[in-house]
Amino acid sequence: MSIILKAENISKQYRLGTVGTGTLRDDFKRNWAKLRGKEDPFLKVGAVNDRSQKSTEDYVWALRDINFEVKQGEVLGIIGKNGAGKSTLLKILSRVTAPTTGVIKSRGRIASLLEVGTGFHHELTGRENIYLNGAILGMTRAEINTKLDEIIHFSGCERYIDTPTKRYSSGMTVRLAFAVAAHLEPEILVVDEVLAVGDAEFQKKAIGKMQDISQGEGRTVLFVSHNMASVRSLCIRGLLLENGTSIYEGDIDSTVGHYLDKNKTKTSKSFVSPLVFSEDQIVRIKSFKILSKIQTGSEFDYEFVLESRYSNTVELAIGFVTSQNERVYQIFSGNSCEPFNLIDGEQIIRGSIKQLPLTAGSYTLNLWAGSGKIQYVFHKDALQVEVSLGSFKETKIVAHRNYALVGDAKWEYHD
Numbered sequence: 496m497s498i499i500l501k502a503e504n505i506s507k508q509y510r511l512g513t514v515g516t517g518t519l520r521d522d523f524k525r526n527w528a529k530l531r532g533k534e535d536p537f538l539k540v541g542a543v544n545d546r547s548q549k550s551t552e553d554y555v556w557a558l559r560d561i562n563f564e565v566k567q568g569e570v571l572g573i574i575g576k577n578g579a580g581k582s583t584l585l586k587i588l589s590r591v592t593a594p595t596t597g598v599i600k601s602r603g604r605i606a607s608l609l610e611v612g613t614g615f616h617h618e619l620t621g622r623e624n625i626y627l628n629g630a631i632l633g634m635t636r637a638e639i640n641t642k643l644d645e646i647i648h649f650s651g652c653e654r655y656i657d658t659p660t661k662r663y664s665s666g667m668t669v670r671l672a673f674a675v676a677a678h679l680e681p682e683i684l685v686v687d688e689v690l691a692v693g694d695a696e697f698q699k700k701a702i703g704k705m706q707d708i709s710q711g712e713g714r715t716v717l718f719v720s721h722n723m724a725s726v727r728s729l730c731i732r733g734l735l736l737e738n739g740t741s742i743y744e745g746d747i748d749s750t751v752g753h754y755l756d757k758n759k760t761k762t763s764k765s766f767v768s769p770l771v772f773s774e775d776q777i778v779r780i781k782s783f784k785i786l787s788k789i790q791t792g793s794e795f796d797y798e799f800v801l802e803s804r805y806s807n808t809v810e811l812a813i814g815f816v817t818s819q820n821e822r823v824y825q826i827f828s829g830n831s832c833e834p835f836n837l838i839d840g841e842q843i844i845r846g847s848i849k850q851l852p853l854t855a856g857s858y859t860l861n862l863w864a865g866s867g868k869i870q871y872v873f874h875k876d877a878l879q880v881e882v883s884l885g886s887f888k889e890t891k892i893v894a895h896r897n898y899a900l901v902g903d904a905k906w907e908y909h910d
Contacts, residue, residue: 498564499715500588500683505561505597507583507739510554535595557583558739561597567682568713570705572720572730572747574754579736581719582687585609588717589685603682606632608673617661621652621671624660628675642678649704650674651697670697677704683715684708702729723751723819755818755857764789766862766877778803778837778871780864783878786845791885791893791901795851799844801837801864808834809871811844814861815853816876822861823899824853834866852900854893855884 528536558580565571573581586592588599589607614628625646629639639646647656650670652663660668676684686705702725708714709729720726726733726747733750735743743753764785772779779802786796799811815824826848828835835844858881862874886892887903 497567499567499602500565500717501600502561502563502584502588503598503600505558505584505587505594505599506556507558507580507587507592508554508556508595556739558587558594561736561741563734563741563744565683565715565717567715568709569732570709570716570718570730572718572726572733572750573736574720574723574726574733574750575736578738580739581736582609583739584736585685585687585717585719601683604633604679605683605685606676606679606681607685608676609685609687615660615668615672618659620659621650621656621663622647624671625675628672629679632676632679632681634679638680646671646674646678649678649700666697673701677701677708680712681714683717685717687719698725705729723755724821727751762857762881763878764880766860766874768874772802772804776804776871778807778809778864780862780872780874781841783860783862785880787847788883789880790851790883791854792850792852792887792903793885794847794849796847797845799846799862799864800841801844802841803837803839805839807837808866809837809864810834810866811846812861812863812865814863815858816861817899818857818859821899823858850887850903851882851885852902853882854899854901855882856899857881 524536528534561580561584563571573584575581583592585607586609587594588601589605589609590599591607591609614631615624616627619627622643625643626636626639630636634642647653650667650673652667652671655663655667660671663671673686676686684705705716705718706729709716716729718726718729730747733743733745733747734741735750735754737757743750766783768779768781770779780799781802782800784798784800786798787794789795797813801809803809810827810829812825812827812829814822816822826846828846835842857879859876859879862872862877864871864873884892893901
C-alpha cells in the first residue's frame with residue numbers, strides 16, 4: 496500500500512503568557528522573516544511540555560520532532576495522557592494550525608472531527624448546518640444532496656433536523672457533525688475524543704462506520720481516544736505520545752501495552768480500609784487479603800475481615816475491572832450461599848473459587864458489602880492485582896485472544 500500521509504520533524508511551540516515580541520520593531524522582523532520563508536529570529540529553545548512541572552521558560556513545545564507515516568487504508572491510533580500533544584498533532588494534520596517546524600505531506604481530502612460542533616452555526620438548522628459543514632469540509636452541493644438522507648438517518652436527528660442546532664444537546668450535535676464527516680468520503684478521516692460525548696449506541700455505530708470506511712472503502716483513519724478497548728478494536732497501528740514527543744510506535748496491542756505499563760500503579764495482595772468506623776455505619780470491611788497466587792485457571796482464595804455493630808446479615812462481592820475501566824467479572828456471595836450472619840464485633844469470612852477465569856493482565860478490585868439492595872460499604876479501586884499466565888490443564892497455557900474471561904469446558908466426539 497502507498498503512503499498517503501507523512502509527518503516529518505513536526506514541532507509546535509507556544510508562548511506562555513502575553514503573545515508578541517514586546518516591540519513593534521521585533522514584530523516587524525518576525526513577520527518579514529516569515530514572508531521570506533526564514534526561521535523565526537526570536538525562536539527560543541523552550542521547555543518540555545510537562546504539565547506537572549512548573550517552568551521558568553516563556554515558551555513550551557507542545558510537540559517536538561514527531562515523525563511517522565500512514566499507509567492508505569490504515570487506521571492509526573494516537574494515544575497518550577492528557578497534555579501529551581494528541582489534539583495539537585491532529586490540528587496540525589487537519590491544517591487548523593501550522594507547525595512551528597516540519598512539514599506534513601498528504602494525498603487526498605482530509606476530513607476532521609476535532610471538537611463538538613466545529614464548523615456549526617448554532618442559529619442555523621441541522622439541515623442548513625449539513626450544507627455549511629459539508630462545504631467547509633470540501634463537499635460540493637451536489638455531493639451533499641446525494642448523501643443528505645443518509646447523513647440525516649445516520650445521525651438519528653430526523654425529528655429535529657429543521658430545528659436550530661442551538662437547541663441540540665452536545666450529544667445530538669456530535670452525532671450530526673460525525674455523520675457529515677463520515678459521509679464526506681475523504682481519503683483521510685481525523686477523529687478526536689469527541690465520540691465520548693455520544694451515547695453507547697452511537698459510539699458503537701460510529702466505530703462500525705469507521706471500520707467500514709477503513710476496511711470496506713480503503714480509506715485512512717487517524718483516531719484519538721482514551722478508551723483503549725475502542726482503540727484496540729478499531730486501529731491497526733499505534734503512536735504513543737508523552738510530553739509532546741513520540742516515545743513508541745508499533746502494532747496497536749504493543750502500543751497500548753506500553754501505554755498501560757507506563758501508567759501502571761503498584762500491585763498488592765491486601766487492602767486495609769483507610770476509613771474509621773463511623774457512628775452511622777453498620778458494617779465495614781476492615782481489611783481484605785488474597786491468600787493464593789493470582790493466575791489464570793488456578794484456585795483463587797481470599798479473606799474478608801469485617802467489623803459489625805450488633806448482629807447483622809451481610810453479602811459480599813469482589814469486582815474485577817480491566818485497565819480500560821471495563822467491569823468484566825464479579826464474585827458475589829449471594830450467587831452461591833445464604834447471607835452471612837455477623838455477630839457484634841469482628842469476624843473473618845474466607846472464600847475460594849476453583850479456577851480463576853481471567854486472562855493475564857492488570858485488574859483493579861472493587862470491594863462491596865451489603866444486604867439485598869442496601870449497601871453498607873463500597874471501596875472502588877481498593878487494590879490492583881496482576882493476573883499471571885496460567886492454564887486449566889498443565890499442558891495448555893491459556894491464549895489471550897482479546898477476551899478478558901476464559902473458561903474450561905468438556906469437549907467430546909459424537910456420532
